[in-house]
Amino acid sequence: MALIFYPPTQSDETAVRQKTQEFYQKWILPTALEEDRKELFRRDLVSLFGKAGLIAQAISKDFGGGGGSYRCHYSVIEELAKGPIAFSVSISVSNLVMGGILTFGNETQKKTYLPKLTAGEWLGAFALSEPQSGSDAAGLMLRATKVPGGYSLTGNKSWCSSGGNADLYLVMGRTGEHKTKGISSFLVTQNTQGFRIGKREKKLGLKSSALTELIFENCFIPDSQLLGKEGAGFEIALSQLDTGRIGIGACGAGIATAAIERMQKELNGDFGKTCLFKESIAQQFSEYYARLQAIKLLITTASELKDKKQNIKVLAAQIKLLASDLAMEVSQDLVHFLGERGFQEEEQVERFFRDAKALQIVEGTNQIQQLVIAREMENMV
Template sequence: MQKLFDPTFETEAQTQIRELARKFSKDKIQPIVEHDEETGTFRREIIAGLGELGLTGIPVKEEYGGAGLGYQEYIAAVEELAAVSCSYAISVAVSGLPQVILQNYGTEEQKKKYIPKLASGEWVGAFGLSEPSSGSDAASLRTTATKQGDHYILNGTKLWITQADTADVLIVMARTGGEGSKGVSSFIVERGTPGYKMGKKEKKMAAHIDHTMEIVFENAMIPAVNLVSKEGDGMKIALSALDSGRITIAATALGLARASIEVAVHHANIREQFGKPILDFQGVGFMLADMLTQYQAAKLMVQKAAYLKDNAQPFGLAAAQAKLFATDMAMQVTTDAVQVLGGSGYTQEFPVERYMREAKMLQIVEGTNQIQRLVISRAVRER
């Protein structure tokens, strides 16, 4: 039989990374994922194990402890992780944001101090942009950073910060100047900084292994050397990180969709009604045909965005398109997988209901899909 999920167009390095990530996910994450999703247990040893394989710093230069590979390899690993655990795929992707930011904008000292620990999986990273009154309109953020001698004093509240409670370091966007994007700067904040506190933990629909936290800054003193780039560059830095992050969110969507299709295909082959496998009913067979085709189309878009990034070509438009299409695809495909399984799909006996809940998150994070359409529609402007 023709392979449904052959690694089309993959380089040897991509296939190697995919195999590494697949084996680790099956051996180490699969046995604990359902329990840990139920109990909200995040295991640092999983991140450390991924780090040992070089999977927590794939696109980071070797001189800073990374694997020295590109986004084409990164998406292969993230897809494999997501096919078993969306939470750990997101965790790795979020921890990647400070690495990408510091690699592109950090001083040599900042790079040497933080990137190797994050790339090796010894440390976990986070990204703090969203606030109670600023989500899509991120540039209206209100957290302030006021210079006092050789420190900045941070005050304000951030919302929805993935794994802030476990993160050893996070990049925080705060206002150093006037209103709008030009008044925002980026800072490196370490765990244990006095005045940096955890707020409430969100009760979410899915991805319970990743804790989504409110964080509060009350006169938190950040050394001035922790400013990334220069004052006023914060939104530029955040948006460029999100451009890259959208490729990994799209790869997460591929993993969820593929895992759903595998379950649905198997079920349609073995479940009999009216004396024959349900696959033989056109209504089911066509649903599976559409699921598979949509997945393959999304995969090509994600591959393209990663290819452009790896080859230093403009990739923001392709990343927004890949994120939009792949995450909408995953929402549809996971929902259809539940439908193919019927009543069983709606129970926790099968993972497809979890995949469906996880897919919803991907349409919201790193810029909602409405915001992706906004980004894409800007590209068609002639003025």
């Protein structure tokens, strides 16, 4: 039995969720433990997933996408996040690159890159963070100097998800001195001369997703690879982060759903027969279920607003904040209440806990989400 949520999903979303679950059960779950241990990313699954038409639900059919429904897109991300979330995060990040190209790209860029990305032939990565600028993203220093016919990029990016596995990188670089308007966005393909992958990070969770440094040394990027106008890079990055934060919220909802369902199964089974404080666990998890229901409604509302191209900045920050905190709390309690079994790798419970922590940090830490919300509140009252 699965948890029930309201309102019931519409038929297109139900079909997409079912297809994603089938894919997940067949291709991701059986080898999840091994891939997490070996820190392996199944790049081949991206193509397979693309062929099933599930990678780019929110992208127009003209470019091979599912037709533009964010409701369906976030459903895919949520379903994939019910196990190891590395694949889900990689698909979500690739969609940031697609969204950037769709909204700000010229026709040539759209025709060149979108069909490859929507088909899963290519994977996209998003390179904003630098060693000295994570939360203060506008403090980035990667230099993009104007040269005849293009730009020369020099500097380093850090913590790039899918680094080394991706084919196309959306890279934010400094073209001017103004803190935000001096940033431009570039589309960089993996084999570009002067661009290479640096150190791969060892990390707590999201083990099978590569997280790497990117190194640019006098890397020539032709004018044709500038995305949008010169100086519009920060706006492009932020617009995609709004989309991405709902995706991170959907990952949190996926983890929380899987963790609550697992606890309920345990309470219904042998664990529940002997557990002395079954009632208090059930009470705690009933509250998590209520919070999850509320978050899922927020994701549905935000998706529908995005489908209508409305501003979702505050809602995206709220969803990311609430969902990642919920995923962390639920998974921590699941590990705790299952005792030594919860702590064991084979039970595939401790991974929820390790992966959930990443959601509180990635795409702006939760303190940054609080700042985004607080700044908008200043203009409200």
